[in-house]
Amino acid sequence: MPVIEVANLRKAYGETVAVDDVSFTVDEGEIFGIVGRNGAGKTTAVECVAGLRTPDAGSITVAGLDPRADRDRLRRVLGVQLQECRLPEKLRVGEAMWLYRSFYPDGADPGTLLAGLGLDGMRDTAFEDLSGGQQQRLSIALALVGDPRIAVLDELTTGLDPQSRRETWRLIENVRASGVTVVLVSHFMDEVERLCDRLAVLDRGRLVALDTPAGLVERVGGEQRITFRCAQELDEPALRALPEVDSASSDGRQWTIIGSGNLLYAVSAELARQRITPAGFRAEQASLDDAFLALTGRSLDGDTGVTEVDQRGEVR
Amino acid sequence: MTGLPQMTVVEAKMVWRDPAGLLIPLGLPLLILLMHGMGGQGELVPEFGGLSGFDAVAVPIALTMILAIVGMVNLPSFLAGYRKHGVLRRLSVTPAKPAALLLAQVLVNLGLATVGLVVALAVARLAFDLSAPRELGWAALALVLGAAAMYAVGMLIAALAPSVNAAIAIGLVAFLGTMAAGGGFLPAEHLPGWLATAGEFTPYGAALQALRDAWIGEAPQVLHLAALAGVTVLAVSAAARLFRWE
DSSP: OEEEEEEEEEEEETTEEEEEEEEEEEETTOEEEEEOOTTSSHHHHHHHHTTSSOOSEEEEEETTBOTTTTHHHHHHHEEEEOTTOOOOTTOBHHHHHHHHHTTOSSOOOHHHHHHHTTOGGGTTOBGGGSOHHHHHHHHHHHHHTTOOSEEEEESTTTTOOHHHHHHHHHHHHHHHHTTOEEEEEESOHHHHHHHOSEEEEEETTEEEEEEOHHHHHHHTOOOEEEEEEOSSOOOHHHHHTSTTEEEEEEOSSEEEEEEOSSHHHHHHHHHHHTTOOOEEEEEEEOOHHHHHHHHHSSOSSSOOOOOOBOTTSOBO | OTTHHHHHHHHHHHHHTOTHHHIIIIIHHHHHHHHHHHTTOOSEEGGGTTEEHIIIIIHHHHHHHHHHHIIIIIHHHHHHHHHHTTHHHHHTTSSSOHHHHHHHHHHHHHHHHHHHHHHHHHHHHHHHOOOOOSSHHHHHHHHHHHHHHHHHHHHHHHHHOSSHHHHHHHHHHHHHHHHHHTTSSSOGGGSOHHHHHHHHTSHHHHHHHHHHHHHHTOOOOHHHHHHHHHHHHHHHHHHHHHOOOO
């Protein structure tokens, strides 16, 4: 059942059309990603959902409420983390949580939230003394302190170090596990691939795709390529006979297998059956970033789209 | 209003933890009092209804200054900073209203001004034998209306200023300009007539005149009180219309 319904949303600032005829629904309990480059209209779209901006056209329903007309009721069910929002410099972590908790009649326990975000020992630290990552995590905690039904998180891991990002991802998964619907605005492909059930891809204000991460990857072709070296004699016909394999070739030292489906597993199993130990085993497959490139004509970030797999077939 | 008590507590802590902001509104008027007090303005002047220059001039100037600095400089600089850093925008997505934060700021700054007034009055009383205003009720009304007018101007400055520095600059110009024209530096009779008349109806000038009258024992002029009330109404309604949350 959808908790957010956006239909034919349009918002322009003067001559610039930020969001143009965008429609999507977000189901209860899912993590829904909105991805796109800077300026694609992601933030404008979620600001309309959060009732911060009035759409020029189209309709939005959030938990059965009109974000503009039912603003006050919306605030109690929707937690929002915004980009570039600071707190007063001298405000301490514990005080910020206490203050924001007081805005809601029912809410989460600030102590549990802070512990979950690794801010437990920082209660008496002023906002200005927190690192960028800690400020970001506090901002997430404030978005969740009202125990919302829906949480909108805008660029939540921007500026975080890799470990903090992973911890934040775990937190988001826990949030969803507790029944909260999450709308995640991001330009990190690894993040949305890991977290999101479905994605809306925006480009220049328009919705160019609405699908699961796997579905998006499939759209750009399921072709996969495996390369490895092996010193032993290989039973090439047996390898070619695998239904997943389209072609197999060798330049004498290096083998290249092209195929689809669960190619990685099929080839690994066949090599194991032949008791062959490959070296430099690599699997390349279309990534979400390739999908984004194909959909919009430009890459989202500097990712190469190569997933390295070691000999046990585990993604490194 | 949701969260108002908590916001007021938090805003008070913010003011307390940034004591540099307290120095000018509390320290400068006190310094002026001390200078006047030690400068020997003790003799009683018939035109001041038999009060000393210290009682009839220096103390009203210093008290009005406290209200003017807190209202027209401190308040807008805080609010402009909150807008710049997205503090107001952040609040606008919670059930709390950003207006509650504005109100909390006004309350805290009123408290701050009250502390300033009490300290100044205590020093003037203990060190320089200040006499109580002869029209106590009128004096209180002059302070309340003066505070209202200056806080309203402060809100309007916060609404108009594009940046924190602009808010401080506009606030200082408003404070120093109205103080100069309103007879806070030089007695009004030393100013050109048109300037003195204009200055008399600025928030600073009108509050000073009303307070002096009350101290000497006269009822303040209706025009001065009306000017303060009028500025309050105009500035608040303009600020409410022009204020940007982000």
